[in-house]
Amino acid sequence: MSDVNQVRRVTPLPYDEWDTAALSVLAPGRRLPQNNVLGLFARHPELAKSFLTFSKYLFESSLPARTRELAILRVAWRRRCRYEWAQHLLIARKAGVTDEELAQAWEDPTTLVNRAVDELDTDSKLSDQTYAELAAELDDRQIMDFVFTVGAYALLAMAFNSFEVELEPGVSDEDFDTHD
Numbered sequence: 001m002s003d004v005n006q007v008r009r010v011t012p013l014p015y016d017e018w019d020t021a022a023l024s025v026l027a028p029g030r031r032l033p034q035n036n037v038l039g040l041f042a043r044h045p046e047l048a049k050s051f052l053t054f055s056k057y058l059f060e061s062s063l064p065a066r067t068r069e070l071a072i073l074r075v076a077w078r079r080r081c082r083y084e085w086a087q088h089l090l091i092a093r094k095a096g097v098t099d100e101e102l103a104q105a106w107e108d109p110t111t112l113v114n115r116a117v118d119e120l121d122t123d124s125k126l127s128d129q130t131y132a133e134l135a136a137e138l139d140d141r142q143i144m145d146f147v148f149t150v151g152a153y154a155l156l157a158m159a160f161n162s163f164e165v166e167l168e169p170g171v172s173d174e175d176f177d178t179h180d
Contacts, residue, residue, distance in 0.1 A: 011039075011163075012037075020032070021045075022049050023052065063138070063146055063149060072092075074113060078117065082176050083165045084156060086174070
């Protein structure tokens with residue numbers, strides 16, 4: 001029997017070993033900056049090309065950036081994914097998300113975005129009431145992008161947590177563990 005403390009996880013590939021062609025879907029013609037998630041994807045170039053193409057679409061989708069980031073933060077919070085939370089705090093702020101809205105991501109299950117994320121994460125579907133409320137704010141494509149964004153970031157949280165992806169130096173999770 002092996003000691004569970006000795007289990008080897010998949011770790012990010014060192015930067016100088018990255019297959020830049022596999023990762024170039026994110027920024028064609030540019031060498032990407034070093035980070036732990038891209039280093040993880042660099043270990044599996046076929047997966048990287050496919051998933052990062054989809055991920056890039058979600059980032060540029062019809063969903064308003066603020067809505068996207070609030071949904072991702074709620075997923076990260078529910079899934080207790082420190083890496084996803086910390087990275088998307090930075091992106092959310094750039095998208096105009098306020099400190100009050102950030103606090104709601106972990107403490108207020110009644111906001112429309114939080115209810116929608118919670119329903120999708122718990123029941124794998126939206127209730128009629130929540131769907132109707134989303135439809136009053138989003139068009140059909142935006143609702144589709146919302147559902148696919150929540151699902152994709154739940155998957156990423158699962159991967160980041162399973163592989164224990166560490167934060168990059170200098171990136172703050174802003175006291176992730178102090179909120180319940």
